[in-house]
Structure formats: C-alpha cells, structure tokens
Amino acid sequence: MRKNFIILALLIAISQQSFTFIDQTNFYKQLEPLTDFYSETGYVGVNDLENGNNQFFYHLFLKEGISKLSDVKKDDNFILWLNGGPGCASLMHIFQNVGPYHAYKKGDKDYSVKKGLNTWNKVAHVIFIDQPFEVGLSYSNPHRNVGSSDLAGLYLVEFFRIFFQQRPQFKQTKFYVFGVSYGGHYVPAVGAALAKSNLEMNFQGVAIGNGWTDAFLQYQSYAPMLYSLGIFNEQKKTFTENQMAKAQADVLNGQYLKSTFDGFAGIFYILTKFTGQISPYDYQDYLNEGFGEDLFTEFINQHRKQFGAPDDLIYQPCNPEVEKNFEVDISVTQKTNVEFLLNQGYKVMIYQGSRDIICNTPSINYVLNQLEWKDIYEWKKQTKYSFKAKREDFDVEETAGTIKKYKNFYYATIYNAGHMAPNNLPIASLKMVTHFLNDDDIWN
Structure with missing residues (x-):
C-alpha cells in the first residue's frame, strides 16, 4: 500500500489533470417530467507518466428538490456508489433503486427512463463512478491495467482531489463510500485511502452490501x-x-x-x-433472470454521446479483462482496512440481503466475528432488533430485517433480498440507508 501510494503520488505530481462536465438536468426532464433535481455527467482525467490519458466517467445526481449546485448545503449527505465485479460498472445502479431512474423500452430501438419511487437521492446527493479504468464509460489510452483494490483506491483519491477543486461546495458535505459485492474490497480500500489522504473533505464512513472482503x-x-x-x-x-x-x-x-x-x-x-x-x-x-442489464445497457448506449463518451466507446456492464487483472486481489483480504476505519472512529455499516449465495450471510458473519476492533466484544453482546418496512406493492408494514449497532458499527440484514438488496426491497433498503446516515439507534 505504501509503495503504491509513493509511486502514484510521484507520477501524478508532475502530470496534468482534466475536468469536463455536461449538465444533464434538462435531458432527463425531457424524458421524465417528474425530475426535480440537478444532474451532470463528466470525465475526470487522472493522468500519470505511464499513461497520458486516464479518464474516470462519473454521473452525479443531487438530492431530490435541489435544482442548482449552489444550493448544496454544508451538512448534506453525499454518497459515492461503487459497483463490484471486479470489473463491473457503477453506472448500472442508477437504474436499480440506488440512482433515481428505471430504464424501459419506449419503442423500437428507443429507450427512456421513469423516476423511481424509493431511490437514494431522496436522502443524499449520489455520485456514480465507473472504476477502475476500462470499466463502463471510463477509459485509458494506452490501457492502464489497475489490478489491486488499494491502487484503485489511491486513484479515486486523486479523482476527488480534482472533483473538489471544481465542485468546492461538496468539500464540507458528509461524505460516505457505499458499494456492493466486490465493493467489499473497493469500499474499505477507498475509505482507508481517503482517511489517510490530505484531502479537504468531511469523510464520515463506509457501507458495504453483500461484500466480498476476506476470501x-x-x-x-x-x-x-x-x-x-x-x-x-x-x-x-x-x-x-x-x-x-x-x-x-x-x-x-x-x-x-x-x-x-x-x-x-x-x-x-x-x-x-x-x-x-x-x-x-x-x-x-x-440464472437467466438477471438484473435487467439489457434495458439500462441499451439506454446508456443510445445516449452515450449525450453523456459525453467518445464515439468509439461502447458501454458494457462488466469487463472480463478487468476482472482478470484482479485475480490475485480477489484472495487478498480487505478486512484490515475495515478494522482501520472502525478503530479510527469512522462509521461502518455492513448490510446483507439474506438470500445471497456468493456473498452469503454466514460468510459475512465469519468476517465480522473475526474483526480486530477495540469494541468488538461489546458489539457482539448487543441485541439484534427487527425493523419494519412496506413493500412497493403492498400498504402493510412487515418485518424487513434486523439491525445491530454499537458506537460506529452497524450490521443490518434485509430479509427476502438477494445480492442486490435495493433491487429486491427498495423501501427497506432506503429506510436502512436513511437511519444509517442519521445515526439513528431506533429504526422503527
């Protein structure tokens, strides 16, 4: 980690960075008149001596009801969302109840969006970054092969160094890193890198959903x-x-x-x-049910020029070549970075859809019970409490899951949900996120 940081710092210190953006607010309003918030897409160039053109693609959505960047307030919550894979694009979760829209087919080769009912920009500004390079609409020329979560985290520190320079209103927002699946590697690495950096920001903590953290x-x-x-x-x-x-x-x-x-x-x-x-x-x-990849993939590719992507760049949800680069990293633990964040007092939430197999609930408990955290024994003594939420199609509250909390550590289970809990139970997932951001002890 230290070696990676020194090398990257030296490379970036004598390179040029870039920032370009496109206001997407009116574009989405034309597709969905219920849109009442500002959004933008952009590219942040984190260039080094080895690669002259490393470009991160991002998509930013402000909280519902906030239509101008100048209206972002100091104590607003700001979520960075990272997908896993490794090698899968964060952009897809714009259309899976984390972001504000659902994609649908409007006509022959014509795709549009409708506003979701229980999306996370109800409670926070949300930014989606396709990372590392060569994932989603991010790219590098020549190809920059990032093969470790720690190095990916350091590159994202540089992303936010540039982003905060261009969008200083976000420096004092309450900043969280959220992620799913291989986000169990990315999120601790990014969180630890941000915590150790000299960035002027208000970093609060991390949350990992159905994460792959310790093989x-x-x-x-x-x-x-x-x-x-x-x-x-x-x-x-x-x-x-x-x-x-x-x-x-x-x-x-x-x-x-x-x-x-x-x-x-x-x-x-x-x-x-x-x-x-x-x-x-x-x-x-x-196996063939999937997460609706065809709809949002077609939507993104239909409008990729609107988003500012190069003409020759075709969006794909996952890049198997990037996954191959991480074959060693997959079996290297990120538990130590989770422990670092906990021991430094940052908020950490682990949440779990109970029907997952690949990152199943027992596997997460094996990790949690082995955490070297100064308060782990007190945390283990705490009682799990159930919390209730409605389903989108029903008006009756039911037990949605459980929460156990002690000091800065939260562990939530969402019943009747799989690997992508916000997809299965969006109301319960939004309730979980809201209580975590608000530091609530009681979730009912």
Missing part, C-alpha cells in the same frame, strides 16, 4: 449454508468443504492466484455443476 474466512461458508438450505446433499457438501479447504490453504501459503481459481472460480463451477440453474446471487432466482 479465507468466506470460503468456509458455502458447504454448510447450501447443505442447510437442502440444496446440497452430504456428498456435495463434503466435496465443497474439501475444495474450499484447498483454497484456504492457498491463502495461508501466499498463493493468492491459485486460491482464486480453487475457491472463487471453484464455487461458481460447483454451483453450476451441483445446482443447475439456481442463481449464485439469489437462491430463489434462476
């Missing part, structure tokens, strides 16, 4: 979890236990690449072989 600890969850659900029989359980034990041994021996193949790739192979069409992201779904 060694999480590998051991699959066999007992799938056996308890009745998906595995005794033979399949034993086979999986043996395979995951190999992956854990690889980590202990420092063979991280081998561990990724034995464990991370191995569990996807096992799930396909032993469970047929059950989705690794929700054991009540099937």
Whole structure:
C-alpha cells in the first residue's frame, strides 16, 4: 500500500489533470417530467507518466428538490456508489433503486427512463463512478491495467482531489463510500485511502452490501449454508468443504492466484455443476433472470454521446479483462482496512440481503466475528432488533430485517433480498440507508 501510494503520488505530481462536465438536468426532464433535481455527467482525467490519458466517467445526481449546485448545503449527505465485479460498472445502479431512474423500452430501438419511487437521492446527493479504468464509460489510452483494490483506491483519491477543486461546495458535505459485492474490497480500500489522504473533505464512513472482503474466512461458508438450505446433499457438501479447504490453504501459503481459481472460480463451477440453474446471487432466482442489464445497457448506449463518451466507446456492464487483472486481489483480504476505519472512529455499516449465495450471510458473519476492533466484544453482546418496512406493492408494514449497532458499527440484514438488496426491497433498503446516515439507534 505504501509503495503504491509513493509511486502514484510521484507520477501524478508532475502530470496534468482534466475536468469536463455536461449538465444533464434538462435531458432527463425531457424524458421524465417528474425530475426535480440537478444532474451532470463528466470525465475526470487522472493522468500519470505511464499513461497520458486516464479518464474516470462519473454521473452525479443531487438530492431530490435541489435544482442548482449552489444550493448544496454544508451538512448534506453525499454518497459515492461503487459497483463490484471486479470489473463491473457503477453506472448500472442508477437504474436499480440506488440512482433515481428505471430504464424501459419506449419503442423500437428507443429507450427512456421513469423516476423511481424509493431511490437514494431522496436522502443524499449520489455520485456514480465507473472504476477502475476500462470499466463502463471510463477509459485509458494506452490501457492502464489497475489490478489491486488499494491502487484503485489511491486513484479515486486523486479523482476527488480534482472533483473538489471544481465542485468546492461538496468539500464540507458528509461524505460516505457505499458499494456492493466486490465493493467489499473497493469500499474499505477507498475509505482507508481517503482517511489517510490530505484531502479537504468531511469523510464520515463506509457501507458495504453483500461484500466480498476476506476470501479465507468466506470460503468456509458455502458447504454448510447450501447443505442447510437442502440444496446440497452430504456428498456435495463434503466435496465443497474439501475444495474450499484447498483454497484456504492457498491463502495461508501466499498463493493468492491459485486460491482464486480453487475457491472463487471453484464455487461458481460447483454451483453450476451441483445446482443447475439456481442463481449464485439469489437462491430463489434462476440464472437467466438477471438484473435487467439489457434495458439500462441499451439506454446508456443510445445516449452515450449525450453523456459525453467518445464515439468509439461502447458501454458494457462488466469487463472480463478487468476482472482478470484482479485475480490475485480477489484472495487478498480487505478486512484490515475495515478494522482501520472502525478503530479510527469512522462509521461502518455492513448490510446483507439474506438470500445471497456468493456473498452469503454466514460468510459475512465469519468476517465480522473475526474483526480486530477495540469494541468488538461489546458489539457482539448487543441485541439484534427487527425493523419494519412496506413493500412497493403492498400498504402493510412487515418485518424487513434486523439491525445491530454499537458506537460506529452497524450490521443490518434485509430479509427476502438477494445480492442486490435495493433491487429486491427498495423501501427497506432506503429506510436502512436513511437511519444509517442519521445515526439513528431506533429504526422503527
């Protein structure tokens, strides 16, 4: 980490940065008249001596009802959203209840958006960044191969150094880093890098949803979890236990690449072989159901020129070449950065959709119970409380999940949700985010 920081600092210190943006407010108002907030897209160039043109794409949405940048207030909440993969674009979550819209097909090869009812810009300004380079609408020329979460975090520090220079009204907002899936790696790395930086900002903390954080600890969850659900029989359980034990041994021996193949790739192979069409992201779904990628992919590509993307850049939700760059990083822990943030007093929330397989609830508990945090024993003593929320199609509140909180550490479980909890239960997810941002002890 220290070596990466020194190298990156030297490269960037003698390079040129760039910032371009396009006001998208009227564009969205034409598509969806209910739009009542400012939005913009842009590119931030974080260039170094090795690569002359590294461009991060971002999409910013102000909180509902705020139509001008000059109306951003000091104590507003400001969320950075990061997707996982590794190699998947954050931009897709604009259309999955984190961002303000849903994409739909309006006509032949014509796609539009409608406003979501329970989106996170009800309670915060939200910025989506496609990262690292070569993901989504971000690019580099020549290609900059980022292959570790720590290095990705340092590049995002430089992104915000430039962004805050151009958008100084955000410096004093309450800034949080949120992410999902491989965000369990990205978010702690970015959070720790921001906390250690000299940026003038009001960094508050992080939140990780269904995160991949520590391969060694999480590998051991699959066999007992799938056996308890009745998906595995005794033979399949034993086979999986043996395979995951190999992956854990690889980590202990420092063979991280081998561990990724034995464990991370191995569990996807096992799930396909032993469970047929059950989705690794929700054991009540099937592999072909997906997250609506076709709709938002078509919308983004139809309007990518409007967003300011180069003519020859085609948006794709995930880039397998970037995932390949992270094959070692997948099995390297980010638990230490979670511990650093907790021990420094930053707010940390771990939240979990209960139906996920790949980043399942037992796997997260293995990580949480091993955290080296000064208050971990007191946190373990705390009672889990249930909280209630409505579903979008029903007017009756029901138990939506549980929350356990002690000091700056929150752990929330959302029932009847998979890997992408805001997709499955948007009202409960928004309620969770609201209480976290407000430091609420009572969620009902």
